[in-house]
Amino acid sequence: xxxxxKLVIKNALRxxxxxxxxxxxxxxxxxxxxxxxxxxxxxxxxxxxTATDRLITRHAVSFIFPLPYSYGDKIAKAQGVENVxxxxxxxxxxxxxxxxxxxxxCDPQTIFDVYPEFIVxxxxxxxxxxxxxxxxxxxxxxxxxxxxxxxxxxxxxxIYPGKxxxxxxxxxxxxxxxxxxxxxxxxxxxxxERMKQDMPTRAGYIGWYAAKISDPNQAAAISEYVxxxxxxxxxETKTETERAFNQGFIGAYSAIITGINIMAFMIIGVILMVLxxxxxxxxxxRSREYAVMKTLxxxxxxxxGVVSGESIFIxxxxxxxxxxxTLLFVGAFAIVVPKNFFPVFILEPxxxxxxxxxxxxxxxxxxxxxxxxxxxxxxxxxLRYAG
Numbered sequence: 131x132x133x134x135x136k137l138v139i140k141n142a143l144r145x146x147x148x149x150x151x152x153x154x155x156x157x158x159x160x161x162x163x164x165x166x167x168x169x170x171x172x173x174x175x176x177x178x179x180t181a182t183d184r185l186i187t188r189h190a191v192s193f194i195f196p197l198p199y200s201y202g203d204k205i206a207k208a209q210g211v212e213n214v215x216x217x218x219x220x221x222x223x224x225x226x227x228x229x230x231x232x233x234x235x236c237d238p239q240t241i242f243d244v245y246p247e248f249i250v251x252x253x254x255x256x257x258x259x260x261x262x263x264x265x266x267x268x269x270x271x272x273x274x275x276x277x278x279x280x281x282x283x284x285x286x287x288x289i290y291p292g293k294x295x296x297x298x299x300x301x302x303x304x305x306x307x308x309x310x311x312x313x314x315x316x317x318x319x320x321x322x323e324r325m326k327q328d329m330p331t332r333a334g335y336i337g338w339y340a341a342k343i344s345d346p347n348q349a350a351a352i353s354e355y356v357x358x359x360x361x362x363x364x365x366e367t368k369t370e371t372e373r374a375f376n377q378g379f380i381g382a383y384s385a386i387i388t389g390i391n392i393m394a395f396m397i398i399g400v401i402l403m404v405l406x407x408x409x410x411x412x413x414x415x416r417s418r419e420y421a422v423m424k425t426l427x428x429x430x431x432x433x434x435g436v437v438s439g440e441s442i443f444i445x446x447x448x449x450x451x452x453x454x455x456t457l458l459f460v461g462a463f464a465i466v467v468p469k470n471f472f473p474v475f476i477l478e479p480x481x482x483x484x485x486x487x488x489x490x491x492x493x494x495x496x497x498x499x500x501x502x503x504x505x506x507x508x509x510x511x512x513l514r515y516a517g
Contacts, residue, residue, distance in 0.1 A: 134432065138439035141412070152408045153448045156492075159401045160452020160485050165459040166394040167481045170387055175474035177376045179308040182346040184244065185211075186375040187339040187356055190366040193378075196335035197365050199322075204359050210352045211341045215240035218318055218337040222285040222294065224275075231271050232310075233285065234337075235318040238264075244342045247305040254279065254300035262320050264299035270311035270473065272301045290321060292328070310473040340372070398488050401448070405496035409441045413500030420504045421512020430505040437504050441497030442490060449489025453482060 142149055171178075187205060189195035196218075206214040218235040238259045242248060250258070250266065257279075258264045267277060277283065283296045296316055304311040318336060325333040343352055353369035360367045380387070413420075420433055456477060464475045 134435050134439065137436050138443055141416070141436065142440045142443050145412075148408065148411075149444060152404060152444055153451055155404045156401050156445060156448025156489065157451035157455050159397045159404070160449055160489060161455030161459050163394050163397045163488070164452065164456030164477065164481055164485050165463060166390050166397070167484060168456075168460050168463075168475065168477050169472075170390055170394070171478045171481060172472045172475045173380060173383065173387060175308055175472075175476075176310065177373055177380060179247075179306075179310070179474070180372040180376055181247075181342075182349075182371070182373075183343050184372040185341045185343055185349060185353055185356070185369055186372050187341065187367050187369040188337075188375070190357075190368045193338065195365070196337060197339070197367065199334050199336055201360065201365075201367070202336075202339060205339055205341055205356055208341075208352060208355055208359070210343050210345060210348045212344050213240055213243050213342045214339055215244040216318065216336040216339045217315075218321060218335075219289070220285075220287075220316075220321065221289045222287045224283070224285050231268075232313045234313065234315055235321040236315040238315075238317050241315060244340050247309045248302040249305055250300045250302045257299040261297060261299055262317055262323075263296050265296040265314055265316035266300035266302055267298055268311035268313045269301055269303050271314065272298070274312075277301075290325070290332075292324070294324075307476050308474055312473040398492065401445075401489070402492045402496055405441060405445055405448075405492055406499065408444070409437070409496050409500040410503075412440070413437060413504050416504075417507055417512045420507055421509045424509050424512070433504050434501050437501045438494065438497035441500070442493035445489045445493030445496065446486075449486050452489065453485055456481075456485065 187197070187201070189197055199216075202214055202216055205211060215237045220233045220235050222233055223229075224231075224233075242250065242255060248266075248268075254266070258266050265283060267283075272278065277298055279298055279301060281298045283298055285294045285296070286292075287294055302311075322333055341352075341356075343349060349371050353371075356369045357367050423433060460475070460477050464472075467475070
């Protein structure tokens with residue numbers, strides 16, 4: 131039994147060129163699998179980054195319909211609600227229409243209390259809260275446009291027409307890699323005052339409320355209570371966890387995500403076929419050797435260990451090389467694709483585990499047919515084999 135690992139390694143490296151090509155084939159497939167899975171996990175990054183103690187209240191019909199500003203005080207008084215903030219989608223064009231990143235009006239007094247994952251210094255926070263046309267940018271978007279605190283920023287409105295001038299008073303740092311660092315926030319009052327002047331019918335509305343609650347286990351009861359406050363009104367609400375709210379956005383892309391998932395797992399099938407073909411060829415060429423081993427007293431278990439061990443050994447080498455390629459692919463993808471498409475694009479540990487897990491599983495499966503052939507071969511037939 132002690133010599134079996136040596137036999138496994140020597141057999142695997144006997145045809146170095148063929149083994150190298152097999153490992154490369156597995157590596158490319160594993161690398162592609164890792165990239166596709168990273169695209170999917172990055173799509174869900176906003177969902178995974180959600181807090182369990184936050185509820186979102188939006189219009190019951192659709193997210194695009196606004197809610198009265200007056201709802202905020204009633205939500206804040208609900209039992210179990212610690213703090214409430216609000217947002218309004220602004221959009222607009224900064225430099226170029228293709229240069230998209232989230233731009234939202236917010237409540238400057240409460241946003242950092244409800245969203246502590248946006249980290250700013252006390253000085254920046256105070257400066258942002260004091261100045262009506264101040265804005266705060268995410269670290270990633272500030273870096274992309276080479277913007278810094280004190281710079282002016284002008285946006286051409288589309289949903290809210292006109293030219294909007296801002297001054298950058300804070301640049302927030304995401305608390306972790308999973309937090310979006312590409313957003314822009316500014317005072318809702320600045321937006322509302324302009325609406326009162328130019329379009330009075332649009333004044334006094336916000337997009338959605340975000341409430342921080344004391345006990346996540348009470349989320350359903352609090353949601354029901356909040357929605358009950360505005361039942362049978364002209365603007366009924368739907369309150370849900372932040373996770374459910376974000377999943378609603380991703381649901382629109384479910385067909386694309388399913389397609390990418392199918393492609394990722396089809397790649398696993400490709401790996402399986404590549405390795406199975408190599409192992410079958412290898413086992414057939416060694417029919418005479420297996421017969422000799424049986425003559426010397428090697429049992430079926432020994433032969434099973436040698437053949438399946440070789441298959442798993444090659445697949446692990448391919449998986450390790452594939453992990454290296456995944457790092458390369460993900461790094462190149464993050465550079466080439468604009469940050470605003472995937473604000474969070476990181477290789478998750480679960481993807482790495484899947485890569486090695488599937489590589490080992492493929493090694494086990496690919497060894498089944500060659501093992502059966504090697505174990506069943508008769509000594510006489512094996513010694514006659516001249517292939």
